[in-house]
């Protein structure tokens with residue numbers, strides 16, 4: 205995906221992949237400092253990368269998560285493009301604005317953290333969380349409210365079915381940001397009984413292959429997209445940070461589809 209963008213911009217194919225274990229991340233940062241101009245990094249490195257960066261952009265500082273390194277004169281700046289990736293994907297996929305919208309996140313892990321804090325700053329009315337572990341949802345919700353006191357929201361768990369039903373009935377967007385669905389035989393994190401034809405909610409599933417939730421949405425005529433466009437948009441934002449050039453999104457989509465895994 206990134207090499208497709210670089211090639212379309214006449215910049216060759218400079219992007220490579222490196223498997224790095226958490227205990228090797230500090231060493232990788234020293235390699236990157238000497239040898240690379242930019243890095244994307246993903247699970248499980250996003251929080252540790254925020255600690256290892258020499259400097260954080262305000263949006264990375266706000267969410268405490270880093271998915272992009274910009275390296276110049278041996279200085280490593282950590283940034284987070286997941287939030288802008290989701291914002292742009294939502295607007296593009298649903299041809300909508302976010303102003304005044306009620307957003308419900310399913311999940312409160314790293315991806316939800318980086319994106320919920322960003323969406324809370326996009327003029328939405330409400331950001332709420334449904335998560336297996338209530339304390340993690342409450343912590344993330346408190347962070348959103350500290351940064352954006354005008355944005356309301358509540359937290360609940362999957363077990364509190366009345367709360368889940370109430371949240372889904374009033375939501376404009378459900379952002380599925382758990383890892384449930386990554387394995388082909390995973391169930392939907394939210395049972396089919398919570399969905400019915402005619403609901404106004406639209407679903408953005410951050411997982412970019414077919415999931416049980418996406419099937420439930422299709423069966424009920426609920427608008428639902430997978431996470432491909434978010435992956436492309438967060439990568440495109442990284443590309444622009446490194447090069448100062450807006451990438452060719454169509455080339456990135458073709459690159460993603462050819463590669464199959466976003467690399």
Ligand code: NAP
Pocket residue numbers: 247286289310311312313314315316335336337340381382383384386393410411412431432434435436438
């Ligand atoms: P993470 O930090 O490990 O968080 C995992 C989340 O899933 C937590 O909310 C966790 O709940 C929940 N969860 C895990 N197993 C569960 C289960 N059996 N039942 C209910 N909830 C469960 O992972 P992450 O980095 O946030 O990634 C989450 C998802 O976002 C992944 O599917 C990933 O593919 C996707 N993602 C997509 C993009 C994109 O560009 N499209 C970018 C980033 C991430 P607890 O808090 O209770 O543990």
